[in-house]
Amino acid sequence: MMFEIKPLIPEKYRQQTRRSTLIIVLIFLVLGMLLATLAVWLLGEPGGDNFRWNLGGILAGLLLTVALVRFKFWQQPWMAPAVYGWQLKRRLMSITNVMHHVTAGVAAQDPSAMRLLRFYHLGLTQMHQLDGNSSALSQMIAEINRHKASMAALGMDTEQNQLDPAWLETVKKASAAR
Numbered sequence: 001m002m003f004e005i006k007p008l009i010p011e012k013y014r015q016q017t018r019r020s021t022l023i024i025v026l027i028f029l030v031l032g033m034l035l036a037t038l039a040v041w042l043l044g045e046p047g048g049d050n051f052r053w054n055l056g057g058i059l060a061g062l063l064l065t066v067a068l069v070r071f072k073f074w075q076q077p078w079m080a081p082a083v084y085g086w087q088l089k090r091r092l093m094s095i096t097n098v099m100h101h102v103t104a105g106v107a108a109q110d111p112s113a114m115r116l117l118r119f120y121h122l123g124l125t126q127m128h129q130l131d132g133n134s135s136a137l138s139q140m141i142a143e144i145n146r147h148k149a150s151m152a153a154l155g156m157d158t159e160q161n162q163l164d165p166a167w168l169e170t171v172k173k174a175s176a177a178r
Helices: 010-043 051-073 077-096 099-107 111-131 134-138 141-153 165-177
Strands: none
Touching: 010 051, 010 077, 010 111, 051 077, 077 099, 077 111, 099 111, 099 165, 111 134, 111 141, 111 165
């Protein structure tokens, strides 16, 4: 499945993700307290040690909250920024996991590896901007600019805003063949 980097306003993204996080935390708190209270009321002993029933209720609240987020809230518009951020980080991690293949491919001027590294740089840049982490990004600027210049010198399109999963497989296979 293709993934595309979307233009987002970092301040608005952070505001929306804070709001969705707050909603989920409140749901967890309510469910955890409700289920813990219910477990103690139904299964506990008056005046006894009901720690396990409280803990069980809280864990049930956590599991129910996770299920609600994954199966109900995930598709909701108010969760879209958080879902996008999670998906972006997952795609970047999939590239990080094969970075040794990517760097070998870039050294050999493999077009798939070059595009993959450019997408990685663009995605990482956006992730740092969305998270408000400019210091980590500033350390990579020289590397990002060098790679962009290399692609331009080869006549390659430097706007790699889409990730084709086939690039990952191509890079791994090409690296294994070297």
